[in-house]
Amino acid sequence: MKTKKIFRLTLLLVIATLICTACGQAAQPTIKIGVNAPLTGDIPKVGEGSKFAAEMWLEEIGGELEVGGQTYPVELVIEDNESKAESAASVNQKLITQDEVLAIVGPQSSKQAVPAGGAANDGQTPMVSPWSTNPNTTLNRPWVFRTPFLDSFQGPAVAKFVTEEFGFTKAGVLYDIASDYPKGLADYFKQGWEDIHGEGSVVAFESFTTGDTDFSAQITKIKESGAEFFFTPQYYNEVALIVQQARELGFNQPIVGSDSWGSAELLNLCGEDCYGLFYSSHYLAENPTGEAKEFIEGYEEKYGYVPDDVGALTWDTMHIIERAINECGEITGDIEADRTCVRDALANIKNFEGVTGTMTFTEEGDPIKCALIIKIGDDGSKSVYEQTCPEE
Amino acid sequence: MDVFLQQLMNALQWGSFYALIAIGYSMVYGVLMLFNFAHGDIFMVGAYIGFFVSSGLLALNLGSVIGLSTGVELGLVLVLTLIISMLLNSIVGMGVERIGYRPLREAPRASAAITGLMIGIILETANLALLGPQRRSFPELIPTTTITIAGASVTNKKILIVIVSLVLALLVHQFVQRTKWGMAMRAMAYDYVVVPLMGISSDRIALMTFAIGSALAAAAGILFGIAYPVLDPNMGILFGWKAFVAAILGGRGSILGAALAGFLLGFIEIFVTMIFPSTMRNLIAFGIILIILTFRPHGFFGEPFSAQLRL
Numbered sequence: 001m002k003t004k005k006i007f008r009l010t011l012l013l014v015i016a017t018l019i020c021t022a023c024g025q026a027a028q029p030t031i032k033i034g035v036n037a038p039l040t041g042d043i044p045k046v047g048e049g050s051k052f053a054a055e056m057w058l059e060e061i062g063g064e065l066e067v068g069g070q071t072y073p074v075e076l077v078i079e080d081n082e083s084k085a086e087s088a089a090s091v092n093q094k095l096i097t098q099d100e101v102l103a104i105v106g107p108q109s110s111k112q113a114v115p116a117g118g119a120a121n122d123g124q125t126p127m128v129s130p131w132s133t134n135p136n137t138t139l140n141r142p143w144v145f146r147t148p149f150l151d152s153f154q155g156p157a158v159a160k161f162v163t164e165e166f167g168f169t170k171a172g173v174l175y176d177i178a179s180d181y182p183k184g185l186a187d188y189f190k191q192g193w194e195d196i197h198g199e200g201s202v203v204a205f206e207s208f209t210t211g212d213t214d215f216s217a218q219i220t221k222i223k224e225s226g227a228e229f230f231f232t233p234q235y236y237n238e239v240a241l242i243v244q245q246a247r248e249l250g251f252n253q254p255i256v257g258s259d260s261w262g263s264a265e266l267l268n269l270c271g272e273d274c275y276g277l278f279y280s281s282h283y284l285a286e287n288p289t290g291e292a293k294e295f296i297e298g299y300e301e302k303y304g305y306v307p308d309d310v311g312a313l314t315w316d317t318m319h320i321i322e323r324a325i326n327e328c329g330e331i332t333g334d335i336e337a338d339r340t341c342v343r344d345a346l347a348n349i350k351n352f353e354g355v356t357g358t359m360t361f362t363e364e365g366d367p368i369k370c371a372l373i374i375k376i377g378d379d380g381s382k383s384v385y386e387q388t389c390p391e392e
Numbered sequence: 393m394d395v396f397l398q399q400l401m402n403a404l405q406w407g408s409f410y411a412l413i414a415i416g417y418s419m420v421y422g423v424l425m426l427f428n429f430a431h432g433d434i435f436m437v438g439a440y441i442g443f444f445v446s447s448g449l450l451a452l453n454l455g456s457v458i459g460l461s462t463g464v465e466l467g468l469v470l471v472l473t474l475i476i477s478m479l480l481n482s483i484v485g486m487g488v489e490r491i492g493y494r495p496l497r498e499a500p501r502a503s504a505a506i507t508g509l510m511i512g513i514i515l516e517t518a519n520l521a522l523l524g525p526q527r528r529s530f531p532e533l534i535p536t537t538t539i540t541i542a543g544a545s546v547t548n549k550k551i552l553i554v555i556v557s558l559v560l561a562l563l564v565h566q567f568v569q570r571t572k573w574g575m576a577m578r579a580m581a582y583d584y585v586v587v588p589l590m591g592i593s594s595d596r597i598a599l600m601t602f603a604i605g606s607a608l609a610a611a612a613g614i615l616f617g618i619a620y621p622v623l624d625p626n627m628g629i630l631f632g633w634k635a636f637v638a639a640i641l642g643g644r645g646s647i648l649g650a651a652l653a654g655f656l657l658g659f660i661e662i663f664v665t666m667i668f669p670s671t672m673r674n675l676i677a678f679g680i681i682l683i684i685l686t687f688r689p690h691g692f693f694g695e696p697f698s699a700q701l702r703l
Contacts, residue, residue: 216405
């Protein structure tokens with residue numbers, strides 16, 4: 001009796017599956033784009049910025065793309081990676097095998113982008129990170145691209161700026177050793193600084209681990225070492241704590257930051273303590289023109305705040321992928337062929353004009369772009385202080 | 393010398409938090425032989441309650457209503473925030489005991505410990521679901537003034553944090569040592585089976601233990617918010633683990649032991665960073681604690697053996 005029932009149920013399931021496969025094939029293929037973002041965890045504002053920009057793009061194209069004379073519906077598959085390395089890799093795996101996305105946008109920070117890039121490369125699915133600046137994300141991975149500049153450029157650029165601006169010779173560094181981005185950038189900064197000022201000119205190279213909130217011991221050490229300023233390539237929530245504690249401990253010298261400071265949330269948390277400081281960045285929503293203006297105003301109207309770096313970079317990333325799909329010329333419905341086609345088109349993109357600058361990918365899938373040095377004014381406004389570009 | 397003094401002040405502040413949280417761990421461990429792994433998250437809840445209470449009080453604008461100066465108003469808000477949040481959080485703590493632990497009173501201790509971990513995760517994710525993942529900026533209840541003593545920079549916040557922590561620790565210690573309730577708690581810690589036969593309700597003692605521990609956690613949360621004004625739903629996890637280490641180091645059920653070990657842990661962490669590269673902070677700090685425990689397996693003030701080990 002029981003076996004009969006099970007048999008019947010199984011039969012029913014098999015039939016249902018067969019019917020569904022048939023109906024699935026009949027429908028027009030959907031262009032699915034995965035977004036792998038830290039919606040919760042340490043840096044939720046970053047995930048939010050990416051998600052908003054991606055959704056704005058979807059709205060702009062009206063939910064469909066015309067490729068080779070045919071219109072295809074577009075769907076975003078937005079997944080949370082909790083700001084964890086292992087979750088980012090498994091989100092990519094899910095997007096590749098289960099959702100069968102055509103391309104992946106994200107993850108944002110290098111801690112997630114480096115392992116997730118491996119998963120995308122192994123799964124032969126094009127991935128474009130809109131924020132990761134660590135060179136390892138794209139290194140030897142033909143399927144992985146990025147839209148920001150590299151830390152190997154950013155670190156020395158900041159070192160050069162501080163030398164020229166302040167004339168300092170002794171630097172301190174405070175960074176998170178457990179996260180790829182700060183760790184990598186701290187090393188590149190140190191290298192860049194020592195190239196200018198010689199061995200031993202970084203007088204304090206102090207670290208902590210993700211989740212720490214008390215930096216008093218490290219800052220006291222930096223202060224004692226005679227450093228004339230310190231560089232801290234940390235995320236916005238940590239920057240607020242670091243700067244405040246440095247001031248309370250009587251460290252009144254400049255504190256310099258990197259592109260991770262460029263979050264819309266920074267000044268909400270840091271407040272007046274951060275006024276007057278400098279950091280390097282990808283873009284600033286200041287006097288925009290043309291398409292950039294449209295994007296910034298649209299975003300602000302929709303979500304109530306000016307888009308930050310990650311929002312602008314995600315916006316560019318979405319458009320680069322759109323261009324690549326267009327250049328492909330057709331969507332066959334065979335996901336592997338389509339992915340290969342998109343990857344090749346991405347690799348061939350030349351002089352893409354984005355909100356954050358003009359991009360042409362190198363062989364490694366990295367664009368060559370300029371960095372901006374942003375100054376936070378005494379009233380909390382941000383302005384471009386200087387622009388540095390890579391030497392040709 | 394001034395570096396040493398500066399790091400000493402840093403360590404005192406950092407140790408205060410460990411001390412307050414470790415006391416809560418230690419009391420529950422002592423009275424119920426239970427590792428309340430949710431305690432770090434109760435600390436987190438306390439900090440959030442403090443955030444909402446203080447924001448609410450500030451929004452009431454007491455200063456202009458009653459006619460107080462800003463300084464007095466902020467002081468009043470701070471005191472009220474501490475009292476209200478400690479009360480509210482002790483209700484949370486009692487809820488955790490009633491719902492999470494009491495049904496498992498007779499279950500193997502491992503099940504109860506696992507329950508603690510689960511309650512912790514529930515509190516974290518509930519916070520995420522209800523309040524969203526964005527960070528909260530704790531309102532500034534004390535305008536910072538920095539004083540320089542012998543080359544060391546000390547803020548008024550630091551001094552307040554250390555003093556409040558010490559006072560609370562001493563109060564709880566006196567409560568446990570001098571009152572009848574405290575005596576009942578100590579009796580429970582001594583013998584779990586016989587004491588209820590003497591007419592002491594073990595359920596009530598358990599509730600009280602959780603209430604006191606959670607109130608201290610709320611105080612720690614508010615002080616934490618004053619010192620490090622960025623709150624996030626996972627702030628209690630790592631912090632709770634380290635405070636748990638301090639509780640074990642202090643000895644089962646010993647309040648002063650837990651406080652002392654909390655400060656010691658703060659000192660070790662800060663001074664390891666001072667002497668060695670900061671990369672090795674946790675490695676060396678916990679290496680030292682491992683060595684201490686090897687020679688004093690029951691902690692500083694723990695009994696060599698307990699009459700009723702219910703493990």
